[in-house]
Amino acid sequence: MAEQKMVNLTIEGRQVSVPEGTTILEAAKTAGVLIPHYCYHPGLPVAGVCRMCLVEVEKAPKLAPSCATTVAEGQVVHVHNEKSLDARKGVLEMLLINHPLDCPICDQSGECELQDYTYQEGRADSRYREPKRFNPAEDFGGDVMYVPNRCILCTRCVRFMDDIAKEPTLNVSERGDRALIGKFEGRDMTHPWAANVIDLCPVGALLSKDFLNKARAWELDRAASICPNCTQGCNVIMETRENQIVRMRPRPNENVNAFFMCDWGRLNYRWMNEKNRVERPMVRDTNALVPTSWEAAITSAARVLNGKKVFVAASPMLSNESLFLLTQLMQDGNGAFRVREGEEAPLAGVKDLALRRERAANVYGAEKLGFKKTTDLLSGLGQGDVLLVAGEDLDGIDASALSRASAVVVINSVLPESAPNAAVVLPIANFSEEEGTVTNLRGRVQRFTQARQAPGETRPSWLVLGDLLGAMGRQTSFFLPSDVFAKLASTHKSFAGLSYDSIGLKGLPVVDAQSNGQNAPVAVGAA
Amino acid sequence: MGFPHQPHPRETTVLSKYFGDAEARTLDGWKKRGGYKALEKALGMAPADIVNIVKESGLRGRGGAGFPTGLKWSFMKPGDGKPHYLCCNADESEPGTFKDRECMRWTPHALIEGCAIGAYAIGAETAYIYIRGEFTEPLYWMEKAVKEAYAAGIIGKNAMGTGKRVDVHVHKGAGAYICGEETALMNSLEGRRGNPRIKPPFPAVSGVFGMPTTINNVETLIASAPILLNGADWYKKMCLSNPKSTGTKLFSVCGNVQRPGTYEVVMGFPFREFLYDLCGGPLHGRKFKAVIPGGASVPIQTMEEAEATLMDYEGFVEKGSMLGSGGVIVIDDAQPMVTVIARIARFFAHESCSQCTQCREGTAWTTKILERIRDGEGTMEDLDTLLDIAEQMTGKTICVLSDSCAVPVVSGIKKFRNEFEALIQGRRFHPVAAAVA
């Protein structure tokens, strides 16, 4: 790769050195200086329309729009000097003159960039004495609602649909201060990635209908996680209020999902709030399952499994850690999983980003660790095997298929209807209630963290499986999921050298990740 | 006395010689009047030589910016393997300006000739003439003239038998002043909303369809023909004041004046004589109060300033304004300045493309305050607010429409503050003179 020419300049008194062609705004980031802006977004083509990012460059006649101006050797840039502050104050004042100032009823409140910058640098009062422009709110279709009165016309939404989704569904209509975002009658925001405009909107003009009035931004607890709804593994933030997930939003990851996530993934969080949980460990006493202590249940399960050939019916929603421990339980047996499928829906403007056909988080991990993908889940269950059901609810499986099993142990968050004869039931946390790693379709191992408190006496799956193996005399128990992962990494060549520390919150590829997946930064807008 | 009147003896009619001459609009008529000799000469020259002659002549963009034309043409790098384009800016929408309309409806072939010369000089095989949609008469004559020129082989793939290709297409606008801004014009030509583009990249590098492009005003292109025929020195000699302003300029005179119309005088002509002699002075019983000499975007001049001005780029700047497009709007003492300025602000608010925050919101806000003052409901704070808004609107946007809206506000409040204050203090506007007899 050719030597990249570096340019040296001074921003707010700090020396920076950045590659030629970098904009002043991006260069400022490397110096820890945030230049306030609205229309600029690293995932979208530059527009330069909001005029918020104007900075003073010494010796230049006019203020420069830092998002659209490339650095030059020796430039001296001021971001928080009087001229720049004054210009920003002017932009903020102008943005508020037709604004309804309805923060008390606006969903964006608390995470609104107009609020944030006005509080930091705007006027304390308004000089506007004229009637305000008014347009009614509109349903744009999909999950998107548009409130024109709050719109600052940054055009991020239009540019996203034009250049990233590559389906121009939104436009700027009219002209001057009558302008607003529009769409065509009958052509709605039903594109599979359309709801990203809601995240992109800096203010409360584009809102999620699903999230409408559900929670205030400051009431939310947040956890960094991975979207479990397909094999792409988009990085997300799970946001909860009173232990219920109320929203999922994308987290940027240049190697996986750029800045985006699809609508299917985004809106499919309710299953993690599932209510009909099995909350206590249970063992069979003659005809019924009876709640018992964890120790008793684990001991009972160990007795059922020990020395027998075990068939594991696993779920591709389980973490690498849990799947690894499950393989240790197989004992010459084997395991399989099934995965729901749907239509693939790529995001045209980003390389290698799509809602994938296989709708589960860890298909790659499951296959890598030795589980067979099948459409007939129990076909591998041999006569007389012990059936270990892990993470599966056995929906649609005929109860008679279980008859080949000599015994059934269930390790799941809900009690499968078709396993009434289970010998032991060990209740576990679901994806949102525990910590672990999953591997996406390109072999990228990514960490997810705990977003919700698990109910009742349920425990993380890796902990339960670790204890189970301990009770079977195989090993000492694990205290942390990172320890399980360390064991996994030392056992399986693909995961060699990886650790929670090195994986961090951006993930790392397995050693033998497919080269056509590139595991290189996904080029946004270049596709 | 300027078209539609008979030419005044002190005019120098180079470009406007055939205004009103119906036969000049036909190919035969134009040829009889010496038409297309310049193009014939140009096609036999090297493009670089043409550029040099135009540079020497001192011709500057006549659309309003006054950028040296030869220099602009020299930005187009030959031999880059990319198709070059010439765009003729016939979107004339600056209030007070109507000279290009006259050029196109009276001497359409002059514009075709100018476009062909310009296109050839910059290495372009295609020229688009972007004419505003409201100019139905110019559109008719230009389309007709283009057809004639193609039929006669003057333009087309074998222009005047030289084997060189020059295509000229007329493109109709649809009602947007902002499309007179060169980058907005390019966007409009491409089938987009007429939004100005951020520069860099500059049109000569990446313009229409992403290719090197030059945009020139109608008058500028038409002037290139006589310059080629008569030489750069001939053009340079036509200069009554500053040597950086050479040649003749079409001035569109309108408003409260005896003989509104299109006048052509040599650069540096004394403005006082222009207004009182050539244009006939004020209407009966009235006195001049103010002049906006270069279209609505330039500062308003008091009569004291105007009467001391020499009409060229530098002369107007010296006397508190700019030459701009040369649209001379004459305002007499029967007109309330606040009403005039409020209506100008309304124009800009209507035409703002909506991209930049300061322009989109500022033009409308300015208009609303001015109209409130006009209607007797203003306050002294409003004047401070207006000046603040004007400052925010200046030098901070993608294009200068925003600045243009601020200009009449600032110059109006500075030079006619008494009228603003009178309305604010509840006094009515009294025209100094009685109604016209």
Next chain:
Amino acid sequence: MTPELVGGLESPDYASHDRASHEPYTQVFTGDVRRELDELLKRYPNKMAALLPALWIVQRERGWVPEEGMVEVADLLELTPAYVKGVVTFYTMYHQHPVGKYFIQVCTTSPCGICGAEDVVKAFLRHTNAGELGVTSPDKKFTVIEVECLGACGFATPVMVNDEFIESVTPDRVPDILAKLT
């Protein structure tokens, strides 16, 4: 009663009038008209550049630009209807709803404003019975709007009636102008 001439900055022609009641849309670009568009396409290196000319053709053929017209143009030029609508709403000369048989545009920007343009507008409103700017007269013959500078300031007040450009209109000329039309 003299009509009020104040209003919002939106062009009165944008007023969302009753759009439901118009004739069923028939395809514009067939036969000769389609050939006309094909000829136009030759002038530009891509299809999008023919958008404004194509919209002019729709308005010429149908009197205004209906949403179905936007869809037809979008399909032919490989654009989306939303994109085409964004362009249509930018340019003031494309009518987004049916207008009177005679569409009257009076320039009132300052150079004409100081020459009595407002009186010309009032005269047109009175004599056409349209009564209000942007509203079609009851006999469906006339729609009167104010427009920005028409580029004929020396011939105050210029007025456009459909494609006809009339110079130097004064209030007393208005009845004659209207009489010649009908």
